[in-house]
Structures are given as C-alpha cells and as structure tokens.
Amino acid sequence: QVQLVESGGGVVQAGRSLRLSCAASGFTFSRHGMHWVRQAPGKGLEWVAVIGDDGSVDVYADSVKGRFTVSRDNSQNTLYLEMNRLRTDDTAVYFCAREHSLDNWFFDWWGQGTLVTVSS
C-alpha cells in the first residue's frame, strides 16, 4: 500500500526557515516525480514544486522560487522541502504528492499534510 507521511511542520516566525520531510513507502520511490502542493487555511490547492525521479530536475512556483528548495534521497525514500525566508502568506498545509506517471503532472497519492504556520 502506497504511503506518504509528511513531517516537520510547525509554527515559525517570518523570515526564518523550516524543513519538511515526506517519507514514502509501498512503491518504487525512485521511479516517480514528486511534488509539493499547499493549501492555505480555508482556501484551495496551490502547486509549489516538483522534483524529477532522479533528482536532476526541480521546478518551482513563482511564489516560492528562490526561497524554497526541493530535494530527495532515493536511498532513504524521502522527499524534502527546505523553506527559507518564510512569509506569513506561506502559512498552509503542505502535502507531498506522487506524480502518476512520467511527465504527467497529476497526483495519484497524497500524504496527509503537515501544517506550517508563519507568524509575524
């Protein structure tokens, strides 16, 4: 059974940093692109970033470009999101999500999410 389990969320002051993790199991992690999608409280879904299956390609939403870095460790089946220079509008539940298949950027499995609250 596919499982994605995020961790690392919490309350952080604006301008500080936080690192999220997503532990994957139940599938061959190294064969799938992986994404981060976030959801501000009471709002809709916003795509944040993607990393390719081998980690050689990463792409970001304009709203986080230059501040967030996505990475992965295929030996540990773990996805990461390093978030720097956090702003109050980064407050959201952050989901990791598995790309369905190569180059098809829709998501067939999601983690339960981890809440990041950025205080002023």
Add this chain to the structure above:
Amino acid sequence: EIVMTQSPATLSVSPGERATLSCRASQSVSSNLAWYQQKPGQAPRLVIYGASTRATGIPARFSGSGSGTEFALTISSLQSDDFAVYYCQQYDNRPPVTFGQGTRLEIK
C-alpha cells in the same frame, strides 16, 4: 499561467440525484485535466484523469467529460460519501499546474 474556473461554488443536491460540476480553462488544455475529491481534514483524492478516466477504486457513478476548455464531472446517483469539495486541475501547460477554486457539493 492557465486559469481554471469552477462553477458553481456550491451545489446542493439530494442523495440519489445526479450532480454535474463544471470546470473551464482559460485556454485549451486538451484532455490533460484531473478531478480531485477532498473531505474536511483530509488530503485530496484523485477521481478522474485524462478528463474521463476513472482513477483506481473510483466507483462507476463518477464520470468525466470534455476537452479543450470545457469539462464536467458528473456523479450519477449521489451517495452520502460523495459530499465533499471537488477540484479540477490542468496539467497540460506547466509549470505551473493549476487548480480551480473548488466546488462544494453539499446535501440538500
């Protein structure tokens, strides 16, 4: 960036009846359109991809249609478990992939 617009914002339907949710793209996305279901406090769940292909484990009462800029998700006979928020997402033109703002399907 492609803008996805869903309508209506809220749809009230009685159990056993049919519900049709709409999604419009600001430019053609071919058939590269997915639908997700999200219940309170839960992660989204893939329902439809490729505009009309049901995801694994999704009941046959869910169907998707459309191509280009106009899409629909139809639930033929609503069950209590179907009441949730539904999002459409285009993955044709990226980055970024973009989502609609959601349609809340509520019990009438």
